[in-house]
Amino acid sequence: xxxxxxxxxxxxxxxxxxxxxxxxxxxxxxxxxxxxxxxxxxxxxxxxxxxxxxxxxxxxxxxxxxxxxxxxxxxxxxxxxxxxxxxxxxxxxxxxxxxxxxxxxxxxxxxxxxxxxxxxxxxxxxxxxxxxxxxxxxxxxxxxxxxxxxxxxxxxxxxxxxxxxxxxxxxxxxxxxxxxxxxxxxxxxxxxxxxxxxxxxxxxxxxxxxxxxxxxxxxxxxxxxxxxxxxxxxxxxxxxxxxxxxxxxxxxxxxxxxxxxxxxxxxxxxxxxxxxxxxxxxxxxxxxxxxxxxxxxxxxxxxxxxxxxxxxxxxxxxxxxxxxxxxxxxxxxxxxx
Amino acid sequence: xxxxxxxxxxxxxxxxxxxxxxxxxxxxxxxxxxxxxxxxxxxxxxxxxxxxxxxxxxxxxxxxxxxxxxxxxxxxxxxxxxxxxxxxxxxxxxxxxxxxxxxxxxxxxxxxxxxxxxxxxxxxxxxxxxxxxxxxxxxxxxxxxxxxxxxxxxxxxxxxxxxxxxxxxxxxxxxxxxxxxxxxxxxxxxxxxxxxxxxxxxxxxxxxxxxxxxxxxxxxxxxxxxxxxxxxxxxxxxxxxxxxxxxxxxxxxxxxxxxxxxxxxxxxxxxxxxxxxxxxxxxxxxxxxxxxxxxxxxxxxxxxxxxxxxxxxxxxxxxxxxxxxxxxxxxxxxxxx
DNA sequence: CTGAAAGCGCTAACAC
DNA sequence: GTGTTAGCGCTTTCAG
Numbered sequence: 001x002x003x004x005x006x007x008x009x010x011x012x013x014x015x016x017x018x019x020x021x022x023x024x025x026x027x028x029x030x031x032x033x034x035x036x037x038x039x040x041x042x043x044x045x046x047x048x049x050x051x052x053x054x055x056x057x058x059x060x061x062x063x064x065x066x067x068x069x070x071x072x073x074x075x076x077x078x079x080x081x082x083x084x085x086x087x088x089x090x091x092x093x094x095x096x097x098x099x100x101x102x103x104x105x106x107x108x109x110x111x112x113x114x115x116x117x118x119x120x121x122x123x124x125x126x127x128x129x130x131x132x133x134x135x136x137x138x139x140x141x142x143x144x145x146x147x148x149x150x151x152x153x154x155x156x157x158x159x160x161x162x163x164x165x166x167x168x169x170x171x172x173x174x175x176x177x178x179x180x181x182x183x184x185x186x187x188x189x190x191x192x193x194x195x196x197x198x199x200x201x202x203x204x205x206x207x208x209x210x211x212x213x214x215x216x217x218x219x220x221x222x223x224x225x226x227x228x229x230x231x232x233x234x235x236x237x238x239x240x241x242x243x244x245x246x247x248x249x250x251x252x253x254x255x256x257x258x259x260x261x262x263x264x265x266x267x268x269x270x271x272x273x274x275x276x277x278x279x280x281x282x283x284x285x286x287x288x289x290x291x292x293x294x295x296x297x298x299x300x301x302x303x304x305x306x307x308x309x310x311x312x313x314x315x316x317x318x319x320x321x322x323x324x325x326x327x328x329x330x331x332x333x334x335x336x337x
Numbered sequence: 338x339x340x341x342x343x344x345x346x347x348x349x350x351x352x353x354x355x356x357x358x359x360x361x362x363x364x365x366x367x368x369x370x371x372x373x374x375x376x377x378x379x380x381x382x383x384x385x386x387x388x389x390x391x392x393x394x395x396x397x398x399x400x401x402x403x404x405x406x407x408x409x410x411x412x413x414x415x416x417x418x419x420x421x422x423x424x425x426x427x428x429x430x431x432x433x434x435x436x437x438x439x440x441x442x443x444x445x446x447x448x449x450x451x452x453x454x455x456x457x458x459x460x461x462x463x464x465x466x467x468x469x470x471x472x473x474x475x476x477x478x479x480x481x482x483x484x485x486x487x488x489x490x491x492x493x494x495x496x497x498x499x500x501x502x503x504x505x506x507x508x509x510x511x512x513x514x515x516x517x518x519x520x521x522x523x524x525x526x527x528x529x530x531x532x533x534x535x536x537x538x539x540x541x542x543x544x545x546x547x548x549x550x551x552x553x554x555x556x557x558x559x560x561x562x563x564x565x566x567x568x569x570x571x572x573x574x575x576x577x578x579x580x581x582x583x584x585x586x587x588x589x590x591x592x593x594x595x596x597x598x599x600x601x602x603x604x605x606x607x608x609x610x611x612x613x614x615x616x617x618x619x620x621x622x623x624x625x626x627x628x629x630x631x632x633x634x635x636x637x638x639x640x641x642x643x644x645x646x647x648x649x650x651x652x653x654x655x656x657x658x659x660x661x662x663x664x665x666x667x668x669x670x671x672x673x674x
Numbered sequence: 675c676t677g678a679a680a681g682c683g684c685t686a687a688c689a690c
Numbered sequence: 691g692t693g694t695t696a697g698c699g700c701t702t703t704c705a706g
Binding site for chain 2: 009052061069085088091092124125263
């Protein structure tokens, strides 16, 4: 075919020659070994600089049996995933930490049929570890990947095994706090729009709602699944209203669904915040963009992403790592409730 | 630390032994060479299956001098990038095509300071090519990456060079069509909320607006930069209104900004769609979620993403590839204009 | 503290 | 068609 055009990049051999040392010494410098004399270190540094040397990743991986890459697995429709600012924050957090390290982030969109391929890829040793950004209990293939490489889950996995790592927020407490806020403001006919029952966050937030209602001796005015999407939130709201229920307050398990609920409410001439108190969950960009601004439960999504990445990096480095991190939430009172 | 646990993966050597052929033959099968006898092919296939063989990526890269990976470069704040459903579609499209190939997609968030690192990484030969998802004319480092690996730009780059590849939509025509639509509906006092002047899409859509207005003998009622963000759109709208301008129609250069404009309008008691016609751009999920539903210019974002990936894959495969792809847009009339 | 030597697993000429 | 032979560029014992 075609001769490889002189890759700008020099090899370790050339650096060694220029620095007047052996390959091994250059390798040691590059990998931060302490056992190098100041003189050699200086010489190598200069040579690297002069030659603009960047180690070849493939060669390094092959020899060290590490790829220095991690997979970000998105078991979801791409547009659905990225449509929620919550995930955007998670990814941002992960990206920050990974970006500071010398790891690479491979994005794997593992929708259904692609999952087999994704598994093969993970088994091929292309990455040292994986982060599963969000998942449903039905994603069985996700469990199998943990047999291949270390995995950190975003959100409590369906079945928690001792060797699993995950980073979650205290969704039950968040759900309780949100409900308590509503009750404290004098509301009694409180309905909930929940997340899907096959996701831990969906289950837990609803649990918190139910717990707090029960503790206050109240019965939910209605509970509808909004599937964590804007459209689902609108639909759920319509169902509640359509059934003739007229709540005086609403606990919506995600900001995005709350936006959908706002729309559905207004379609019936009900003004959110004035005619019905609305409480969201996430405190994503959606919350402040809404009018009236959404009272919501803040979860530290960016921090969650950061923590996921940190945990994985710890595991890969052989450092002790926390298996379960539960981040706190807090109610942020705005105009809607 | 810890001995590498027996990686489930077999090597090519083991496959060869089991199939009773040489490594080369296995390699030929894996790489789809035709020059293999049916018998050998069958034997190798079985061995691969039995052993669940997956080629080692690093070894392959090292020997073939190809990484089979591409970089998705996001020269933007992560949350900003992912906050716009337009980008979500682009990424979805890219992901589709890349997922069907045996290439991997490395996500590089190249915000400012990280760009040097990103460049070094690209120079290190970690990827065969790159896709730049969106960019500002100020991103000078982006030009330098094209010297290292083939690059496909999303949107016309600041300076188009003969060797560049890019996929764009016809933003000027889109802007014209949108404006024509407004004019045809009888509007005359038309204001525009534009994208940033350092992005091709921002410049071109505004150009289309100005062209069409001029052609109709109309002067813009106002033009404000909304920075392609929801907040920016709201701010721009407020500025227009604050200046005492009362347009009867609005050309907003992105759906997201239109959402911001809706909010700003309502804050002043002006109802979008009724009191002022609003035209968006993108036809992202935002357009239909808005109430009243946003009349907008549809751009085929997913197709754009797909095309970007296809072009890059073509280039990498040595196939002839189109340097400039301009996708068409079309006006989608809904309730707001 | 440093160098020599032996691969890591695969592809790609090159013979046969 | 198929096997043999060299590496790809790096890490990593193992001596010294």
